[in-house]
Amino acid sequence: MCGIVGxxxxxxxxxxxxEGLKRLEYRGYDSAGVAVxxxxxxxxxRRRVGKVAELEQALAEQPLVGRLGIAHTxxxxxxxxxxxxxxxHFSGEQLAVVHNGIIENYEALREQLKGLGYVFTSDTDTEVxxxxxxxxxxxxxxxxxxxxxxVPELHGAYGLAVISASQPDRxxxxxSGSPLVIGLGLGENFLASDQLxxxxxxxxxxxxxxxxxxxxxxxxxxxxxxxxHPVQREQxxxxxxxxAADKGEYRHFMLKEIHEQPKVVQRxxxxxxxxxxxxxxxxxxxxxxxxxxxxxxxxxxxxxSYHAGMVARYWLEGLAGIPCQIEVASEFRYRxxxxxxxxxxxxxxxxxxxxxxxxxxxxxxxxxxxxxxAICNVGTSSLVRESDLTLLTQAGPEIGVASTKAFxxxxxxxxxxxxSLGQVRGTLQAGVEAGLVDELRRLPxxxxxxxxxxxxxxxxxxxxxxxxxxxFLGRGAQYPVAMEGSLKLKEISYIHAEAxxxxxxxxxxxxxxxxxxxxxxxAPNNELVEKLKSNLQEVRARGGELIVFADRDAGIDNGEGxxxxxxxxIDDALAPILYTIPLxxxxxxxxxxxxxxxxxxxxxxxxxxxx
Ligand code: G6P
Numbered sequence: 001m002c003g004i005v006g007x008x009x010x011x012x013x014x015x016x017x018x019e020g021l022k023r024l025e026y027r028g029y030d031s032a033g034v035a036v037x038x039x040x041x042x043x044x045x046r047r048r049v050g051k052v053a054e055l056e057q058a059l060a061e062q063p064l065v066g067r068l069g070i071a072h073t074x075x076x077x078x079x080x081x082x083x084x085x086x087x088x089h090f091s092g093e094q095l096a097v098v099h100n101g102i103i104e105n106y107e108a109l110r111e112q113l114k115g116l117g118y119v120f121t122s123d124t125d126t127e128v129x130x131x132x133x134x135x136x137x138x139x140x141x142x143x144x145x146x147x148x149x150x151v152p153e154l155h156g157a158y159g160l161a162v163i164s165a166s167q168p169d170r171x172x173x174x175x176s177g178s179p180l181v182i183g184l185g186l187g188e189n190f191l192a193s194d195q196l197x198x199x200x201x202x203x204x205x206x207x208x209x210x211x212x213x214x215x216x217x218x219x220x221x222x223x224x225x226x227x228x229h230p231v232q233r234e235q236x237x238x239x240x241x242x243x244a245a246d247k248g249e250y251r252h253f254m255l256k257e258i259h260e261q262p263k264v265v266q267r268x269x270x271x272x273x274x275x276x277x278x279x280x281x282x283x284x285x286x287x288x289x290x291x292x293x294x295x296x297x298x299x300x301x302x303x304x305s306y307h308a309g310m311v312a313r314y315w316l317e318g319l320a321g322i323p324c325q326i327e328v329a330s331e332f333r334y335r336x337x338x339x340x341x342x343x344x345x346x347x348x349x350x351x352x353x354x355x356x357x358x359x360x361x362x363x364x365x366x367x368x369x370x371x372x373x374a375i376c377n378v379g380t381s382s383l384v385r386e387s388d389l390t391l392l393t394q395a396g397p398e399i400g401v402a403s404t405k406a407f408x409x410x411x412x413x414x415x416x417x418x419x420s421l422g423q424v425r426g427t428l429q430a431g432v433e434a435g436l437v438d439e440l441r442r443l444p445x446x447x448x449x450x451x452x453x454x455x456x457x458x459x460x461x462x463x464x465x466x467x468x469x470x471x472f473l474g475r476g477a478q479y480p481v482a483m484e485g486s487l488k489l490k491e492i493s494y495i496h497a498e499a500x501x502x503x504x505x506x507x508x509x510x511x512x513x514x515x516x517x518x519x520x521x522x523a524p525n526n527e528l529v530e531k532l533k534s535n536l537q538e539v540r541a542r543g544g545e546l547i548v549f550a551d552r553d554a555g556i557d558n559g560e561g562x563x564x565x566x567x568x569x570i571d572d573a574l575a576p577i578l579y580t581i582p583l584x585x586x587x588x589x590x591x592x593x594x595x596x597x598x599x600x601x602x603x604x605x606x607x608x609x610x611x
Contacts, residue, residue: 001605002087002100003073004180007159008171008218009188014064016190017071020197021052026253026399027194028605029073030081033558034059035088035096035163036066041095043165047086048453066169070161070191072098075605078106079123084518089127091118093371094165099126101157101178101191102610109153129160130543141165144215147174148228151213156353157610161191163473175208178609179353179382182214182221184235189216194607195238195380196397203238207358207380216406230477232341250521253553253599254400254492258584259451261405262444265577267394268409268414269440276434278419283373284389290371291424294480296340298369299326300360301348304403304487305410309348310480312414317475319432319573320422330611333363343591346371346417350398350406351607353382359611361386375413377406391416400599401606404584407484408447411577415440439571443578449568450581456565457582460547463518470495471509471544473502473521474533474581475528477576485520485583492591492601513544522583524567524575525551536562549582 003024005359007013007352017034033047044064048054052073072087079085089095101108101195109132112119113382118131132153143164151158156178163170173180173191180571183190183198183205190345192198195205198542211226219337225231250256272282280288298315301310316324321341329347333356345364349357352374361372361383374387377395384390393409421435422428464470468491474482481503486497500509502521513519516590519539523532540561549558552566571576591598 001029001075001607001609002025002102002193003197004070004098004159004161004193005072006070006163006173006191006216007188008068008172008216009185010067010218011188012065013067015202016129016357017040017069018052018056018059019200019542020192020490021055021071021073023199024073024192024194025052026211026599027073027607028401028594028600029075029082031074031086033073033074033086033088034064034069034071035090036069037066037163037165037168038064038066039071040335041165043090043096043163045081045088045090045096047087049083049086061400062281068163068171069374070096070098070171074293077102077610078125085124087126089122089130091130094427095130095134095137096163097130098161098360098611100159101130101386103128103158104155104156105154112259123313127251130239133162143170144213144222147172147213148224151176159193164353169217173208173214173216175212176210177355177601178207182208182216184221187219189218189221191216195301199238205238206233207236209233210382219399220467229264245487248412250481251592252400252588254402254404254588254598257400257405258581258588260396260409261581262447262451264395264409265412265447268412270394273437273440276417276425276437278433280420280424282416283391283420287389287420288424291344293341293342293370294322294344294421294425296422297322297324297344297346299324299348300329300332300357300364301347302329302354302356304407304484305348305350305357307480307484308407308410308414309346311411311477312418314477315415315418316421319428320418320425321427322425329360335359337367339367339369342370345372346375346516347372347383347387348375348414349381349383350377350395350410352376352378353381354608355611356591356608358386372472373417375410375417377409377457380410385593402488402587408577408580412440412443412523415574419457436571436573438572443574446568446570446578447581450578453582453586455566457585459591460563460565461586461593463545463547464493464495464586464590465593467516467518468496468511469517470497471517471519472497472499473505473519474499475532478522478524478528479580481522481576481579481583484521484580485522485587488584488587491604492587493594493596493599494602501574502532505535510538510542513539513542515543515545518545518547520583520586521549522579523548523550523554523556524570524572524579526572529554549568549579557571
């Protein structure tokens, strides 16, 4: 989704801004732009539709040289992807703004500002911000004061960066609902919507909080909170290794991230397992006391994280006997919900910045839940900061838009939650926890075995290259795995994919099955496998082609129209984690065959910070 980079320095900052945008490319965008207060004393911009490389080309042809600038990658919401809608937006030749988020009252503001004589040159909601600020500067001279006067009139979500040709010694920022981080240098400072954009120039950061306004100068930073009081925000030193920055030996980030799963699952388990039990305080020092009161669980998430939550419902109810509900955040946040007493509210998110998930958490706080827990991959995210309890997944930065290692580490986190709640509540059957702790220790090795099937799956992918529709089937906890497999395929190969609980096949989707519609299924050797086999027969009888990832003892054999890929044995409870791997590989290789943009699929964004 949209990305922001800003810089104020004594050196030329254009290359820093462009490099920052490149580092944000993975988030998904459709146009890019940069505005610089040039050494000639003018405010100028370059904007291009398409990739940052196009912008770079424009800058090579017509360079911008200056010590103050802002830049943006835009993911269109209001107005089509076009050069005139790309940020930065200007008011006259004096002010430039870049914006992440959505201004909900932009139509009213636009009319008001038109009445004041402002001429709009884009279809965006953002342009109202820059003209509003320009209008405020007629009565308030200081840029920070003008921004403080303008933001109460903006309804919606925003992360903003502002520069002015008449006050070129400062870069202004405002945060409400869309993250911003200040990068601290020596005699130079930076701003971005994600610290990843600034790792090239610094490892020291200040995260702005909701409602903050910041004035960033070359050698100082001033921050005011929502009430306008000056505040000091904590400085954070970032220690993550450089491993996320490049693809290494892999052709795409997605493939690299798929192969990192044994390592990151291992990391997510580290320090969280005792000899035969889960260490409950992995969820925070108050976790045991709070978990003892939990009688229900409500999970809320979006996208892939939602699928992880769906698996967890099978675990929480099946292993720990704790009633669990799960809902997508965009529905939950606008619905009147009935809260059962003593319900733990769980959010799951890779980024911790997904607008709907955050809004759902904020609503939940008003609704009387027992406490909130975030299972999240970003320790500095809004979701983590606003939740009572946290379990950080240790997936490391995930660059591919299609989530892979974030999902499997979320599942590990959710298994730890299931065992912790069951342990504290005394609802687990004897031996279950110790057995699963052993299995969890072996999981990285099992995942490595599944990844070793890479070449086999690559071959299977050829069956899909010419197809337009596919069906994914699963039963029990494998149904959400099928959903995640179908999401992966549609996200990156643009092949229509639907997931169904295998038992529902005959209630509709069977009508679609023919030789042009491959049916993918996952079949661990569990008590549902015989039922699943009957469903597979129903497909074969209609000429459907089957691709089955099956335990070698499940009794499903290769045959005409049935392609079986044998999987390593695994405890059934952990099978959803293992069986996710071949489905990730399958979608990856199908996308490669189709020649799509695997890491940055069309129309999608990595971190969805607007609703
Ligand atoms: C976007 C991403 C997905 C992700 C979803 C939820 O749609 O492309 O990969 O699953 O957002 O994101 P979160 O960061 O909350 O897990």
